[in-house]
Amino acid sequence: MSTPKTPAKPHYLRIRDFILDGIRNRTFAPGARIPPEVELARQFGVSRMTVNKAIRDLAEAGVLLRFAGDGTYVAERKAESPLLDVNNIAEEIASRGHAYHAEVHFVQQEAASEEVALRLGLPVAAPVFHSLIVHFEDDTPIQLEDRYLNPQWAPDYLAQNFSRETPNAYLMRTCPLSDVEHTVEAVLPDSSEQQLLRLAAAEPCLRVLRRTWSGKHLVSFARLLHPGSQYKLRSQTRVRKT
Incomplete structure (x- = not known):
């Protein structure tokens, strides 16, 4: 046959x-x-x-x-992230077939400002861990991650090499996510943010304010800034029929 x-x-x-x-x-x-x-x-x-x-x-x-x-x-295609999920940006970029790398500007301990203390449920001036990292898709800055943590729940955070592993990947491994709170707004970046993201003065950004919990513990507060011309956030909700 x-x-x-x-x-x-x-x-x-x-x-x-x-x-x-x-x-x-x-x-x-x-x-x-x-x-x-x-x-x-x-x-x-x-x-x-x-x-x-x-x-x-x-x-x-x-x-x-x-x-x-x-x-x-x-077409110039915008990078896209799910709004309601907390994904590893390195994996997102790899899934689009592009190369990922990070510029780590600092990882340090400092005293919590009034805003950070309020966001993390800590006393003002309590010690917190603070990292500032720019994530790149190919050679384009795609996200500025400004993150604060309660040292009690991630005590080895300062010792990590975040040019090899993202904070998201490290935290998911050491204190797995159980709850998340998101706030999204359109903003004009300040001069230092413009420089880090290589933006023109008038280019708007999407800013995500995110708090994450592991069990009952409030672990992290992050400001995630994305160039508006290159990024979009997506949400999909299934409506149950009654």
Whole structure:
């Protein structure tokens, strides 16, 4: 008995996959113009109508942007994080096929300010651990993490190498998350934040204020600042029918 032949992939899907592969391997970088339809039609030996279908599908999916009389470009895709979850940013970036690294500006002990003491439920001037880290996706700063911890629940925090392991990964390993509180707001960063995130003066940011508990213990308070032009937060809720 002969083996059934696998149906040939439709021409428009071959063109679509060619463009997607070019985006994944950075042959077509964000903002780059892809080859004109007539050139792709000649390359694949198909009609322009077939090429147009492939490009139209990718444009409808938000992968490409089409401009009449100018051409078709790779869309600048914003990084996306789930709003209600607490994920490891290094894993998020790796899942998008990009390279992660961190710049650790400091990890130190200091006296809690009035705001930090209130957020962590501690007396003013109580000792707290404080870290300031910038997380990068490829070579682009994607998050400024300004985190405070109660030393009682993470006593070895200062000894960690956060260029190798994120604070999130360390805390999930040593004092697993049980509860989280989020507040999200749009802000204009101050001059030091602009410098750390390499932002123009007028570029807005998304700021997430996050407190986390492990069991009954309030462990951490963090300010997470994301460039608004490169980041979005997503939430999905399932509504139960009654």
